Amino acid sequence: MKLNYLLVLVVCSFLFIGSSSSVFCENVNAHHRWEIKDGSGSHTIRDSIGGLDGTLVNPEKITWAQEDDRGFFLNIHGGSIEIPDRDDLNYPDGFIAKIRFSVDFDALGDAPWLALFSKGSSYQNGYSVMLSADRKKMLISLRGITPAHRTINAVLQNNRDYELLLLFGNGKMRVVLDGKQLAEYKTTGTLTPQRGNLYLGTQRGPYKFHGNLYYFEISPYRAEAADKILSATTSDTTSNLPPSPKAIHFPPLDLADPPGTIIISDFSRFSPAPIVTSSGVRVNSGQWVFRKEAHMINPDSGILHPPSYGDGILEFDPQLHGIYDVYIAARAVTAPTKIIIGLGDEIQTIHVPAGDSARHYNLEQPIASNLKMDNKRIRLFPANSNFYLGYLKFIPSELRRSKDYPPIPGFTVEKTVPPTAESLEKLTQEKVRGQIASGYFTEREFVEHRKIPEFGPSARQRGFLLFAQPWMDLLFPN
Secondary structure: OOOOOEEEEEOOEEEEEOOEEEEEOOOOOOOEEEOOOOOOOOOEEOEOOOOOOEEEEOHHHEEEEEEOOOEEEEEEEOOEEEEOOOHHHOOOOOEEEEEEEEEOHHHOOOOOEEEEEEEEOOOOOEEEEEEEOOOOEEEEEEOOEEOOEEEEEOOOOOOOOEEEEEEEEOOEEEEEEOOEEEEEEEOEEOOOOOOOOEEEEOOOOOOOOEEEEEEEEEEEOOHHHHHHHHHOOEEOOOOOOOOOOOOOOOOOOOOOOOOOOEEEOOHHHOEOOOEEEOOOOOOOOOOOEEEOOOOOOOOOOOEEEOOOOOOOOEEEOOOOOOEEEEEEEEEEOOOOEEEEEEEOOEEEEEEEOOOEOOEOEEEEEEEEEEEEOOOOOEEEEOOOOOOOEEEEEEEEHHHOOOOOOOOOOOOEEEEOOOOOHHHHHHHHHHHHHHHHHOOOOOHHHHHHHHOOOOOOOOHHHHOEEEEEEOOEEEEEOO
């Protein structure tokens, strides 16, 4: 027996008959329906109402498939349907949408989330729905709305068909899965997506969609249509909204810096040079990785990630002279992170506390004061942990800021001794033994990885990064 699910964002009238539903909608410009049933092998997906046709992205990763009881649909493994940006996709007063899909969770790899659909320049800059790889949660993002991101409990099964409804308008978001209302929460503000196309499935980055797409429909919110839908649903909202974490509000990183401030953010200048990638590529391996275009913290800095394991140490001579107060900019993510930083003879472990699954935030915090930096080098050590490093800031101590950002609970700086190659190798072996025991990779795969020669000192010599796993990096040379 098939288990059907429905996610719907709808601005239409629905008539429910038994367990099935019919939809009667006005033919207005802001109403769109992609039925995904052509089956001819075409790369164009027709919008049968709004005339806004979509195109297959990475069609080599998409197959037209057919089952006797449903007709044609798309089987997708990393591709998407791209629908061009248009003003009538913005829905400032809310929307109702419906999407039918299934997910092949076994094909997701290491990514913690997969993208179901998204509108805007990125997943968080418009409206989007993402599903967790552990099959337990759904993340809804609405730019300009409070809350901008909300995680709800939504337990899904592998390779099962779903029909999901989102009814967003009149100060509420309501989520209906297979005729059962999962969640309802209050919203304030106006939806303001940034310019960007609408994607069904993968947009960019590591959050690849793997599964089937059958249908997507979206139109402006209408209260009478939403009421008809809700009248035919059952409600179980209390158990599906996890408790909200204590709100800690941080200002944007926009405090003015005094003259003479030095900001070091181009980590590709460190030696040996890290792997340099674009914003969407996150390599989980024994190499330092600099996502040069990942403007998470500010438009002028990328993100540096330490190795997941290994003994690599990065060094840089900032050629500073004088006494400075030193700050670090980083990003708090779902789990706590740490990194070891050497500023001359000062060796410190920096601990950044966890954010939460729905909200990652940026921070800038002091890590040293009155530090003499004459002819001192910066060293970065891996700490057997992930980290999101945006920049290091050096402010002349005699000109220090009169105001800093508020302290962040859980952010700590502790003096430590420089890790030795032996201690880093011990950490590597401990982590690898745990990953082998869990089946993450085999001992042979790890041994083969350790035989790979060192990369060249520059991104050009390393070539173009094609694919990465914890035990191997495949590169095409230039």
